[in-house]
Every structure is written in C-alpha cells, then in structure tokens.
Amino acid sequence: MARLPIFGHWTTNYDRLIETSLKNVGKIVDVKYNTKHLANTIHGRNAILYKMHGDVENPDEAIISKDQYEKYFHTHGAYINTLSGDLVSKTFLFIGFSFTDPNLDYILSRIRVTYENNQRKHYCFIREVKNETNDTDEDFELKKIKQELIINDLLRFNIHVLLIQEYSEITEILKEIENRFKRKTIYISGSANEYGKWSTAMAEDFISTLSQELTKNDFKIVSGFGLGVGSSVISGVLKEIYINRKENIKNQLLLRPFPQGGAEIQKQWNDYRKDMISYSGISIFIFGNKVDNGKLVSANGVESEFEISKEQNSLLIPIGATGYKSRELWQKVLNNYEVYFGSSENIELFKELGNEKLEPNELIKLTLQFINKIIKK
Structure with missing residues (x-):
C-alpha cells in the first residue's frame, strides 16, 4: 500500500x-x-x-473512552470537516474497517443526505462469512443474511464491498493494483559505444523516436542515462512534451544518471539500479555494449538491470534486433517465453523483435504493439 x-x-x-x-x-x-x-x-x-x-x-x-467518542464533534471538529471534504472529493478504499465508529457513520449520513445520488464512489474489503465447525445451518444462514444487510446498507453511502475469502487476498489485490500502475512507467536500459550495422544517426533517431512514441502513448519514461542511449531518450521525451503536449516534464520523465567515482561508488550501483527500476513495471533493453580494456564487450550493467527487473516482477522486453547484450537477453526470454509471460500468447510478435531485417520505424511499431498486447492481457 x-x-x-x-x-x-x-x-x-x-x-x-x-x-x-x-x-x-x-x-x-x-x-x-x-x-x-x-x-x-x-x-x-x-x-x-x-x-x-x-x-x-x-x-x-x-x-x-465512550465519553471521548461522544465529545469528538466538539473536541475534533476540524478533523470532522477535513474527513468530510476528503469523502466528498476523493475515492476511499477501506481496509480492515468495521464501520462501527459512530462518528464516521454520522459523517457518511450527512454526506448522503447532502449529495444524494452524487456521492463519490468508495470501496471496502469484507471477508465472506464462513460456516464454522460449531455453527448450525441456522447460525450460518443468519450470518449470511446479516452480512448481506451490511453490504446493502453500505451501498446507501455508495461504498461498494469487495468480498474476499481470506485476508491474505488483500495483499494480492494490492500487489496487482501496484503492478498495473507501474506498467504505465517504462525503464529503458541500454548502453552503446557503437551501434553495429546501424549508423549513429539511425540509432539515435531510433532511440529518440521510440521514447517519443512511448510518451505519446501515455507511458512515463525512466532512464539511467546510459552511454550512447540516454541523451537520445531525453530528446525523444522532450520533443513530445514540449512540442506536442505542453506539460510538465516531471510527469513523463524520471532521469537518474549514475553517480561517477571510484570502486566504492560503483559498489553502490546495484542498490541504485534497484531503486531506479522500482518505479517501473516494464523494462525495455536496447543495444548493450561497452569498451573494456580496449575491447568491445557486452555490457554487464544491462544484464544486471535485466535481473533486477525480473526480481521486481517487471515485464521484460529485450529488442533483440539492436544486437549485443539485448540480443542475448532476447534469446534468453524467447527460450523460456511462457515462464516470462505466463503463456505462449503473442510469442510471434516477440520473435519479430529479434528480426534484424526490420527498419527502425517498423521495430518501434512492433514494440508498441507488443507492449499494448501484454498490458491488455
């Protein structure tokens, strides 16, 4: 929560x-x-x-004490007004609340009388009554009728009951809400000292346009400012925000450049990556190479971000057609597609993300199509 x-x-x-x-x-x-x-x-x-x-x-x-409850309207009138304002203007989710508080009952009644059919919609969790070992059939039936009456009574205040079997379900529901919320934020992982068969201009335009199209589709972007990738991500988001949407960039871009320094700083990079990726529910991987001791190698940082994203239950989308570490990760996901996505649905679309013959614009359209498919699923 x-x-x-x-x-x-x-x-x-x-x-x-x-x-x-x-x-x-x-x-x-x-x-x-x-x-x-x-x-x-x-x-x-x-x-x-x-x-x-x-x-x-x-x-x-x-x-x-009961005396303090009875005097609450006099001693805590400001609280009553603040809560009343929130109940009128905001949606509440009641968790672990019995609705036996007389003060809340009075507030809800006043709001109902004032706003009638225009009350804000609220929700609450209630565990469904169980047939306990010592219950007779009549006892159990009475409990069910009583619960049904409570549910119907709450509807007077436009409070809709979500019946659960066990309290542990609340945690699972909140996790699902969190996942759905986070999947509107995408982490773009990648680094590139070179772009393989792509020219620098082509690769930078691909990254910029991909970022712009994601922003246009109402996704927020998180970036760690990777070498050869980060600046193009920023330019794509800026292009959409300032040219077309005219809104605050804070709503669409979270930029977290890696702290620079010696070995001690680099030891903290894993925690830094975890924090950065925690804001997102989808991770896209592109390119992924660096120069180490004068040689071009796959970027181990991109693989670290893949594993962290996996731990945090993000949807993993390596664009294999960009090559290098991203292609290795694309193959890894493809080999175990059902493990990563829960079924073989949309696997053909995912395969195409590794098609090196596709033009950059085709690859962008394919990526957006795949994202929209798995989110709806």
Whole structure:
C-alpha cells in the first residue's frame, strides 16, 4: 500500500505501522494526530496520515473512552470537516474497517443526505462469512443474511464491498493494483559505444523516436542515462512534451544518471539500479555494449538491470534486433517465453523483435504493439 501513489491516508489506529511503511519506501510523511497539526504542513511532503484517534506515543491525547467518542464533534471538529471534504472529493478504499465508529457513520449520513445520488464512489474489503465447525445451518444462514444487510446498507453511502475469502487476498489485490500502475512507467536500459550495422544517426533517431512514441502513448519514461542511449531518450521525451503536449516534464520523465567515482561508488550501483527500476513495471533493453580494456564487450550493467527487473516482477522486453547484450537477453526470454509471460500468447510478435531485417520505424511499431498486447492481457 505504501508504494502506491496514494497521498492521503486515514486511520483510527494508534500504532505507527502506516507511517513507518511510508517512510521505508522513501516518502516524506506529514502525520497529524491532533487538531493543531492540521494547521501545519511539512515541507516537501508526499504523503499525509490522519490519525483520528491519536498516537501511541501520546496517550494523553488518545480517543479511547465512550465519553471521548461522544465529545469528538466538539473536541475534533476540524478533523470532522477535513474527513468530510476528503469523502466528498476523493475515492476511499477501506481496509480492515468495521464501520462501527459512530462518528464516521454520522459523517457518511450527512454526506448522503447532502449529495444524494452524487456521492463519490468508495470501496471496502469484507471477508465472506464462513460456516464454522460449531455453527448450525441456522447460525450460518443468519450470518449470511446479516452480512448481506451490511453490504446493502453500505451501498446507501455508495461504498461498494469487495468480498474476499481470506485476508491474505488483500495483499494480492494490492500487489496487482501496484503492478498495473507501474506498467504505465517504462525503464529503458541500454548502453552503446557503437551501434553495429546501424549508423549513429539511425540509432539515435531510433532511440529518440521510440521514447517519443512511448510518451505519446501515455507511458512515463525512466532512464539511467546510459552511454550512447540516454541523451537520445531525453530528446525523444522532450520533443513530445514540449512540442506536442505542453506539460510538465516531471510527469513523463524520471532521469537518474549514475553517480561517477571510484570502486566504492560503483559498489553502490546495484542498490541504485534497484531503486531506479522500482518505479517501473516494464523494462525495455536496447543495444548493450561497452569498451573494456580496449575491447568491445557486452555490457554487464544491462544484464544486471535485466535481473533486477525480473526480481521486481517487471515485464521484460529485450529488442533483440539492436544486437549485443539485448540480443542475448532476447534469446534468453524467447527460450523460456511462457515462464516470462505466463503463456505462449503473442510469442510471434516477440520473435519479430529479434528480426534484424526490420527498419527502425517498423521495430518501434512492433514494440508498441507488443507492449499494448501484454498490458491488455
């Protein structure tokens, strides 16, 4: 959940699990557990956590007794207004929430009366009732009827229930949401001291046009500024953003040049690659060569990025027709296509990515076609 692009979080828990998770993925969290915090803003925040009932390290301010619940509207009126605003303007996903909090029930009722058929759509997870060992048939039937009534009641507030069999399914659902979100971001891996049968101008135009077309298709691009590749990636994205779309480049390009230095810096490159690739759900590999001790060799850095992408469950697309390390990786994927893509569907398209007779523009169209096919799948 912390890795998803969610800015606002609400909880009635006192523990610090949510803010710890958000910080662990590098987010700057603005935690608010009393009304005074609502007037303050942490600079550079990219996540906000409202702790409606207080914080474990500040028990004197915690909402825990029935008397405190009853007085909540008077003592925490600003929280009520803030939550009401979010429920009106944002989509909520309720996780592990029983809907027995009287304050939330009152807020939802007011919103329903005010907005009637124009309420924001929300979702929640509820585990389907089970027929326990000691249950009679009547007990189980009663539990099912009670759950059905709860589900129908939540629909009054436009809260749609997602029934699950086990709580572990929530993790799997969130992982799938994360995968789908990340697959709108593509990492382009590659380096090139030379381009083989392609002229420098042809190769640079291929990389630039590929990046431009990916941007045109609403993909965000991540690049590590590889030798002979990075500058062309940037030019392609810039061309689409500034000439055709006129939007902020931050929305479409994440550029992470590798830190330069001695052996100590290079030891950190693996962690740096992991962080960089973690933003994407698709990795494209092109070319992949470098000069080592005066000899042209395959780029081991491109292979490292392939393995990291695989570990992070990214879709792997080596464009074998560009040669060098990318061709080796293309052959590796082709030999085990069903392992990498789950079935043999679209394998013929993938084979064509290794066709060295294709013109650069044909290769770009084929790459986009393949990406769109596997994303829809």
